[in-house]
Amino acid sequence: MCSRRTSWYRPRGEATAIEVGEPVIEPYKEYSPLDPLGRCGVATACLGLETLPPEGERRGEIGHVHPTGWHMTCYDRNLVSGESLYNRTHLIAWCLSEELDNPQNLITGTQYLNQGSMQPLETRVVDYIRTSGNHVLYRVTPVFQGDELVARGVQVEARSVEDEGAGVSFNVYCYNVQPGVTIDYATGESHPDFLPSRTALTQKGYLADSARPLCATANESATPTAPSYIINFATQRFHLTTCKSVADIAARNQGACRLDRDMLKTLGYLPCDRCKP
Ligand SMILES: [Zn+2]
Incomplete structure (x- = not known):
């Protein structure tokens, strides 16, 4: 039996609710507490113009946050463009939420994950919100295997609210990989795939x-x-x-x-x- 049925009961004498206009959509952001290994969990938000940083604002520094499995690992730029294998990767991007350095929102992610897979999705949502003024329900789930400190990937789900998914509706699994590099997900250590013997x-x-x-x-x-x-x-x-x-x-x-x-x-x-x- 669904517990919500109790809300059907209205004591005699209580005023009947009168519905006027559209329901108000309240933006929010929710992050899971870090687990005993210090790892992030699911992050959920209702995003809108209210949560976006002002246009033209630059993101602040996040270098002081050390997500689980973090290593400052640089490769030749022919292998990893930008040289640094890992980025401090926001589950819910700063450009969507203005959430800067919350440790419950930052994981160790490859450049390929952060900039190659997640950023285009985030850009889609930002563009939709800015052009429509609508809201988007957004959920990012980091996927860890066992006790590993580096996530194997993240699941990114988004659905626009006011138009019931007509503007934005996706459910994408982004692999936390870097072409040409083998990652030890237990520790975050890595080596090039093709280091010649x-x-x-x-x-x-x-x-x-x-x-x-x-x-x-x-x-x-x-x-x-x-x-x-x-x-x-x-x-x-x-x-x-x-x-x-x-x-x-x-x-x-x-x-x-x-x-x-x-x-x-x-x-x-x-x-x-x-x-x-
Ligand atoms: Zn030497």
Whole structure:
């Protein structure tokens, strides 16, 4: 039995409600409390002109929020445009809600998710609200598997209110992925899909002969066949041949490489923080 039936009962003497005009639609925003792992849950809102930031207003900083699984991971821009793999991703976008740095509304999302999949949906809703003045019911559900700290994706649902979905009606699952990058959703760590193995580099002739000394002399580095960098295959970083860290790399993990810096970064190797090649 539906509990709402009790509202049918009206005590004698109480004034009968008179309905006049359209029902008033009150905008709201609701966020789930973070779960014990600190993860966001479903976020729901009724969006309208009342919730949108003024046109031309710029979004403030959100860098102080660290959603679960957050890593500041940069890749070569040929692999991830904009270089940073992750964005602090609003469940309900700032451009819809003016919700800036609420931790209950921010997840670790790939650039592909944030800018590639979610932003076009958000733009559709903003445009609809601005042109119609109507309201949109909006719900975003982050989908986590087990105890993983990074969401596998988000489900975004929207339906315009006054015209009963004629203007906006969608239910889209957006995958939290980044083409070319493999993500460990348990931790947020990641690596490029196509980081070539030592064997592959050797087969292509990119690695110097193993008989050559790895630390090149000044003379050697001046010749075109000299190794340009030393790769550490364990850390997936590359070093100047003169870097002091090279001496610490186990022989089985190092390779003297003839590729140039840009090619190494494109392949997914990162420059050493010490020698900054
Ligand atoms: Zn180095």
